[in-house]
Amino acid sequence: xxVIRESTGLTQAALAEGLQVDLSTVQAWxxxxxxxxxxxxxxxxxxxxxxxxxxxxxxxxxxxxxSSTRT
Numbered sequence: 001x002x003v004i005r006e007s008t009g010l011t012q013a014a015l016a017e018g019l020q021v022d023l024s025t026v027q028a029w030x031x032x033x034x035x036x037x038x039x040x041x042x043x044x045x046x047x048x049x050x051x052x053x054x055x056x057x058x059x060x061x062x063x064x065x066x067s068s069t070r071t
Contacts, residue, residue: 002030008054018050036064
């Protein structure tokens with residue numbers, strides 16, 4: 001997650017603002033304290049869309065989609 005965010009040039013604060021979540025949420029995703037697989041599908045879709053709009057690689061964003069469907 002951190003690598004994808006950094007590739008877009010977004011700060012944690014900017015991503016949090018764009019997604020309308022607390023900064024601590026983004027920090028928890030990046031540290032692994034809060035797994036992305038725990039996100040609701042709609043929220044994960046918003047995250048992917050925000051990263052794509054910021055210029056993230058489609059391949060990198062697809063990894064987020066794939067990780068959300070693993071058991």
